[in-house]
Amino acid sequence: MSTVDRAPGILLGLACGDALGRPVEFRSATQIKREFGQLDEMIGNGTHKQPAGTITDDTELALRIARSLVEQKEFDGADVAERFVEWYRSGPFDIGLMTADALQRIENGMLWDEAGQEVWEERPEGQNAGNGSVMRCAPYSIAFSEDPDQLLSVSKASSRITHADPRCTYGCAVLNLTLAGLLHGEDEPLRRALNRVRSEAPEELVEALDPVAKGASIDTLRNSGYVIHSLQTALHDAFAADSAEEAIVTAVNRGGDTDTIGAITGAVAGARFGAGGLPDRWLETIDEREELIDLALELHEISTS
Numbered sequence: 001m002s003t004v005d006r007a008p009g010i011l012l013g014l015a016c017g018d019a020l021g022r023p024v025e026f027r028s029a030t031q032i033k034r035e036f037g038q039l040d041e042m043i044g045n046g047t048h049k050q051p052a053g054t055i056t057d058d059t060e061l062a063l064r065i066a067r068s069l070v071e072q073k074e075f076d077g078a079d080v081a082e083r084f085v086e087w088y089r090s091g092p093f094d095i096g097l098m099t100a101d102a103l104q105r106i107e108n109g110m111l112w113d114e115a116g117q118e119v120w121e122e123r124p125e126g127q128n129a130g131n132g133s134v135m136r137c138a139p140y141s142i143a144f145s146e147d148p149d150q151l152l153s154v155s156k157a158s159s160r161i162t163h164a165d166p167r168c169t170y171g172c173a174v175l176n177l178t179l180a181g182l183l184h185g186e187d188e189p190l191r192r193a194l195n196r197v198r199s200e201a202p203e204e205l206v207e208a209l210d211p212v213a214k215g216a217s218i219d220t221l222r223n224s225g226y227v228i229h230s231l232q233t234a235l236h237d238a239f240a241a242d243s244a245e246e247a248i249v250t251a252v253n254r255g256g257d258t259d260t261i262g263a264i265t266g267a268v269a270g271a272r273f274g275a276g277g278l279p280d281r282w283l284e285t286i287d288e289r290e291e292l293i294d295l296a297l298e299l300h301e302i303s304t305s
Contacts, residue, residue: 003183005274007142008296010179011062013244013270014138015292016282017262018058021252022094023047025056029223029255040249042285048093053285056094058263060087061136063288065158066295069143073302075154081112081161094259096132096225098123102162112161120164129167131230133159135260137172138267141179142299148196151176163227170201171227174209175264178235182271188213190235208232212239223256234261238268244277 023046024032024039032039044052064083072079081103088095088103098119105115120128137155144151155176156169163169174193181189191213198206208228211218212235221236222229234251241247247269252262270278275293283289 001274006183006271007300008293009270009275010138010267011292011296012275012278013266014263015055015059015286016278017248017266018055018259019053021258021262022056025258027255032255056259058135058260066139070298077112081106098130099132099162116160116162116164129165129227130225131227131260133163133168134171134175135263141176143302145180145183145303166202167205168227171231179271212236223254225257230261234264238265244269244273245279
């Protein structure tokens with residue numbers, strides 16, 4: 001499979017997981033099973049009361065990163081932050097607490113690379129390492145897939161716009177290095193990603209993802225918005241599945257932070273199985289699908305230029 005199919009698969013998979021999970025966000029696995037048996041179709045209403053196929057902040061912010069990269073031909077933190085603030089001003093129906101706090105400060109004049117740090121420092125442990133930056137970071141994995149060192153650097157810098165905790169910054173780096181490895185057809189992309197950051201990344205992050213990289217059975221996979229939980233569960237489901245659909249459906253039906261865990265799972269599954277591995281019936285409901293494909297191909301061109 002070529003990167004021309006895998007690259008769009010990343011962004012389309014992210015959107016599919018996001019949109020499938022949106023209507024059941026915050027519900028438990030038991031509640032989802034009771035109402036749907038297994039949720040494997042795009043549905044309307046539910047959480048946030050939106051039409052079937054509606055994306056949330058996960059894909060909305062990824063789109064803004066992708067547009068910035070395509071127009072600037074490089075990572076421009078100030079430009080990305082400005083696009084985030086423009087989105088924030090539009091009154092989105094779904095936005096994370098740390099993201100909202102940081103973007104409000106940037107809107108009020110704080111520098112893009114200082115706001116997230118201040119928000120992080122003010123929040124107590126347990127409220128300072130959400131998944132709001134890992135959910136959106138996938139476009140970098142395409143644009144900088146040929147330069148792992150730069151990919152590592154920009155992934156961390158972009159995270160710091162809203163999420164400066166090292167668990168978040170290195171979480172973005174590990175995810176993007178894994179996605180880039182999948183783009184290149186590597187056999188063990190997560191293991192290689194972890195080895196690249198092992199000496200400097202938070203120990204908790206590495207210890208949570210090492211078993212996933214080894215294909216080990218994990219007794220408890222959690223579905224909260226904590227970045228460690230989200231990455232461990234999403235990566236596990238994405239690599240354990242035999243198809244992109246199976247991966248995303250498994251992740252979403254766990255309940256909890258379904259849109260974001262679904263989005264991360266979808267990005268990885270989309271890289272594994274390509275755009276052609278995603279169900280047409282899902283893609284047809286997503287209004288942004290053509291732009292996502294176009295942006296992915298343009299990001300791929302940046303990586304090879």
